[in-house]
Amino acid sequence: MCGSDEGIASPDVPSREVLGTTDSPDVLEVLMEADRPQEILETLCQFADGHTEDEKARYVFRLICDEFLENIASYAYTSGNGPVYAAADARDGLRVILMDKGVPFNPLTDAKVPDVNLPLEEREVGGCGILISRKFAKRLEYRRIGDWNVTIAVIIEGSED
């Protein structure tokens, strides 16, 4: 699943230099079709579980990957399927990069967040994913690089965070 020094084996994935990753046993890169979110999720979580003993960090890692991968699978590609690139980086702390080539979407500004103060009977179904991702990630970042939506989540802060 890992590519060359220039990045994973796809011509238009941003380079490792741009993404801040590298060829290392502590970095896992995955490139799959978006309609396989569970497969991507389990691959990433298996890697994270092997790199941290912190049960809460494992839970949060799964939660954030799950939320973003399900959103990509459901909404990113309005006409069919498309690629998802994911990189889990455990060299210093733990972070994950999730990318798709779907419609431009900044989850930090474009997502509708529910009013948690409303009685449950008056709540709309949906919107909780970004809410809980924001709450439990140490940091969330969004970039648009070329045709890619790039979301970066820091789960365990490293020395430079």
Next chain:
Amino acid sequence: MDFETTVEGTTVTVKASGKLDSIGAQEFSQATDGLSKGMKSIVLDFEDVSYVSSAGLRSVLKLKMGSKGVDLRIVKAGGMTAEIFRTAGFGSLLKDA
């Protein structure tokens, strides 16, 4: 997920185990469909629910909305799972909170 359902009078208790993720949420909705009929309270025992995502929250919210007039409670939810319910504004359902 696995579900064990017990009825005592007008209280139905569902003991769930596994991950309440997108797949688990579908199973939860199937397991709780029509559950509130003739009941005054629904107790969801989440002691063995190891994980909940927003899909799981949605499935609980749908059960709540479809159970008007029925008291719905979640009991024994673990640390992070309970924290997720509280963060999403579902804290009123947590009996142990």
